[in-house]
Amino acid sequence: MADLNTSASKRNTWQKDAVRHALGEATGFVSAQQLHLVLRNHGSTIGLATVYRALADLASAGDADVLNSNDGELIYRACATGHHHHLICRSCGATVEIDASKVENWADAVAAEHGFTETSHTIEIFGTCSACHS
Amino acid sequence: MADLNTSASKRNTWQKDAVRHALGEATGFVSAQQLHLVLRNHGSTIGLATVYRALADLASAGDADVLNSNDGELIYRACATGHHHHLICRSCGATVEIDASKVENWADAVAAEHGFTETSHTIEIFGTCSACHS
DNA sequence: ACACTAATGAGAATCATTGTCAATAAACCA
DNA sequence: TGGTTTATTGACAATGATTCTCATTAGTGT
Numbered sequence: 001m002a003d004l005n006t007s008a009s010k011r012n013t014w015q016k017d018a019v020r021h022a023l024g025e026a027t028g029f030v031s032a033q034q035l036h037l038v039l040r041n042h043g044s045t046i047g048l049a050t051v052y053r054a055l056a057d058l059a060s061a062g063d064a065d066v067l068n069s070n071d072g073e074l075i076y077r078a079c080a081t082g083h084h085h086h087l088i089c090r091s092c093g094a095t096v097e098i099d100a101s102k103v104e105n106w107a108d109a110v111a112a113e114h115g116f117t118e119t120s121h122t123i124e125i126f127g128t129c130s131a132c133h134s
Numbered sequence: 135m136a137d138l139n140t141s142a143s144k145r146n147t148w149q150k151d152a153v154r155h156a157l158g159e160a161t162g163f164v165s166a167q168q169l170h171l172v173l174r175n176h177g178s179t180i181g182l183a184t185v186y187r188a189l190a191d192l193a194s195a196g197d198a199d200v201l202n203s204n205d206g207e208l209i210y211r212a213c214a215t216g217h218h219h220h221l222i223c224r225s226c227g228a229t230v231e232i233d234a235s236k237v238e239n240w241a242d243a244v245a246a247e248h249g250f251t252e253t254s255h256t257i258e259i260f261g262t263c264s265a266c267h268s
Numbered sequence: 269a270c271a272c273t274a275a276t277g278a279g280a281a282t283c284a285t286t287g288t289c290a291a292t293a294a295a296c297c298a
Numbered sequence: 299t300g301g302t303t304t305a306t307t308g309a310c311a312a313t314g315a316t317t318c319t320c321a322t323t324a325g326t327g328t
Binding site for chain 1: 304305306307308309310315316
């Protein structure tokens with residue numbers, strides 16, 4: 001019974017759909033805890049561990065972006081397209097996806113210059129958006 | 135700037151010196167736990183909480199860089215000069231400080247373009263250094 | 269040396285995240 | 299459709315990093 005095409009056979013559950021949907025509804029980045037709370041407040045009986053698992057799956061499938069907030073918790077965001085970076089408002093959490101091909105190239109070049117291979121990078125820009133900048 | 139210990143008077147203790155020194159000795163980024171272990175192995179009786187406090191102080195004084203490792207722990211590094219970024223070997227932890235004025239400007243420009251002010255950013259490059267890339 | 273009080277350290281407390289495992293329910297097949 | 303298989307769930311325990319508590323220790327100015 002080996003599923004050759006879909007790596008490890010996955011099942012579709014309403015829990016995964018709920019997490020995916022809730023993540024899509026959210027504006028900006030949200031933590032697993034926040035998402036779980038929202039779902040429970042909407043009457044869902046989903047478990048916290050399941051939210052964590054679903055988010056981890058989404059992230060590893062490339063359907064969600066992860067980054068660690070400054071106070072050490074992982075926060076997630078629904079993410080449509082391929083590789084990109086974020087411009088995030090520190091006060092309201094609004095997020096703008098930004099293309100960064102120039103920086104990509106710069107990062108790869110710098111790494112290569114120092115003999116590094118298999119490079120990856122973390123690039124995030126934080127600021128105060130115009131709405132929050134009274 | 136460097137207003138001396140007037141209102142928030144700080145005291146100099148051998149513990150803080152030990153942490154500062156151990157951090158200077160380390161190559162690359164180290165966690166508070168690792169640093170504590172190293173100090174204890176060298177015969178120090180310093181407490182873990184003190185290592186955490188000393189590192190937090192160094193970081194907020196601008197004498198150390200902080201970043202979160204991918205497995206969710208804070209790692210520190212002695213940092214000589216102003217603003218810069220890092221190229222880090224994923225396997226041996228070797229670190230290269232890189233100047234990134236081009237990217238600085240890019241980041242500020244992108245932020246301004248979207249009406250963001252008071253911008254800051256996180257830019258780190260990870261890879262496998264030539265020594266580790268057998 | 270003395271007094272004042274910041275800093276220390278041992279352990280408890282916190283908090284996000286992950287592991288455990290019996291019970292549940294997708295997906296597949298006859 | 300009903301039965302079987304087994305991935306997935308969820309309640310709770312466990313982990314692990316970091317922070318807090320508080321009695322004790324030790325810098326610093328007088």
